[in-house]
Amino acid sequence: MIQFDAVHKRFPNGTTAVHDLSLEMPEGGVTVLVGSSGCGKTTTLRMINRMIEPTSGTIRVNGEDVTRQDAAELRRSIGYVIQQAGLFPHRTVLDNIATVPLLLGWNRKKARARAAELLETVGLAADAGKRYPHQLSGGQQQRVGVARALAADPPVLLMDEPFGAVDPVVRTQLQDELLRLQKELNKTIVFVTHDVDEAVRLGDRIAIFRTGGHLVQCAPPAELLARPADDFVADFLGAERGLKLLSLRTLAGVPQGPAPEGGAWSLVLDAGRRPLHWASKSTDAELPVRALKDTDSLLSALDESIASPTGLVARVDAEGVLTGVSSRDDIHVHAGQAHTEARAVAA
Numbered sequence: 001m002i003q004f005d006a007v008h009k010r011f012p013n014g015t016t017a018v019h020d021l022s023l024e025m026p027e028g029g030v031t032v033l034v035g036s037s038g039c040g041k042t043t044t045l046r047m048i049n050r051m052i053e054p055t056s057g058t059i060r061v062n063g064e065d066v067t068r069q070d071a072a073e074l075r076r077s078i079g080y081v082i083q084q085a086g087l088f089p090h091r092t093v094l095d096n097i098a099t100v101p102l103l104l105g106w107n108r109k110k111a112r113a114r115a116a117e118l119l120e121t122v123g124l125a126a127d128a129g130k131r132y133p134h135q136l137s138g139g140q141q142q143r144v145g146v147a148r149a150l151a152a153d154p155p156v157l158l159m160d161e162p163f164g165a166v167d168p169v170v171r172t173q174l175q176d177e178l179l180r181l182q183k184e185l186n187k188t189i190v191f192v193t194h195d196v197d198e199a200v201r202l203g204d205r206i207a208i209f210r211t212g213g214h215l216v217q218c219a220p221p222a223e224l225l226a227r228p229a230d231d232f233v234a235d236f237l238g239a240e241r242g243l244k245l246l247s248l249r250t251l252a253g254v255p256q257g258p259a260p261e262g263g264a265w266s267l268v269l270d271a272g273r274r275p276l277h278w279a280s281k282s283t284d285a286e287l288p289v290r291a292l293k294d295t296d297s298l299l300s301a302l303d304e305s306i307a308s309p310t311g312l313v314a315r316v317d318a319e320g321v322l323t324g325v326s327s328r329d330d331i332h333v334h335a336g337q338a339h340t341e342a343r344a345v346a347a
Contacts, residue, residue, distance in 0.1 A: 003059070004021045005059075007044075040213030081160070122177065124144070205219065217233050248297070292316070
């Protein structure tokens with residue numbers, strides 16, 4: 001969908017922001033650009049919709065050279081989400097979302113109907129459309145920003161550190177929402193972040209840049225974590241690369257058996273067989289239980305097995321009903337297999 005061919009960006013003051021970049025961003029995938037400040041990731045993103053013009057080289061979107069297209073028309077065909085949403089404070093939420101459709105010539109009724117539809121898509125109540133941006137929380141404003149970017153149903157979505165200004169809990173919720181939307185809408189997304197964990201969680205491919213706009217490595221998250229190209233990439237990914245790799249693998253293949261009876265601790269269930277807590281038979285103490293689904297990560301499972309007084313992880317179905325328990329040893333075995341498989345693929 002997006003191709004960079006020997007793209008170079010040098011600003012008038014002599015600063016090279018992007019150096020001879022050749023990179024492909026597959027259709028329907030999430031390509032995450034990461035790196036330290038001054039590495040050119042935001043410049044790279046903004047050259048796609050010509051908010052910044054390349055000095056040399058070619059950028060193509062869906063096979064067409066962006067420099068041969070009218071800049072305004074190009075931008076209206078590409079969704080764009082920035083940090084703190086960038087909403088118009090004097091317009092209602094509905095009118096903010098309807099901005100691009102109106103610029104494209106839609107009548108107001110059709111544009112507002114599309115905006116109302118997108119409120120639900122991004123998880124906001126219908127009455128939010130009547131409010132103004134200052135009446136919304138930061139997380140709600142970011143959802144409106146995503147809705148506005150999606151309003152004209154663009155094939156490409158550019159996201160420049162969109163969740164960087166919200167607290168960690170809201171950030172996780174917004175990441176979940178983006179993953180859900182991407183599964184449903186299948187857009188080509190270019191996402192800029194400085195957060196490696198966010199990149200690993202969201203990206204189908206991760207491109208790591210170093211200062212001066214040099215692309216060092218671009219690969220799927222598992223390959224990147226298993227086989228960093230050099231010490232720079234390894235240091236940037238951090239010392240906990242192995243744990244990040246486990247966040248990409250799910251519990252689905254880990255064996256499970258019945259909850260044990262007669263031991264020092266028992267798993268207490270409610271009437272619907274949903275786990276409530278661990279109970280000590282000798283002291284009447286209770287410890288919390290965090291039941292996991294097949295879709296939860298091996299990293300979450302390891303964390304819960306350490307917190308559990310038995311080393312066991314309660315497993316539940318989509319309705320939260322207990323299906324069995326998994327042992328710490330079985331989780332460790334699958335964690336080791338995940339590392340071996342990732343290294344084999346990378347090699």
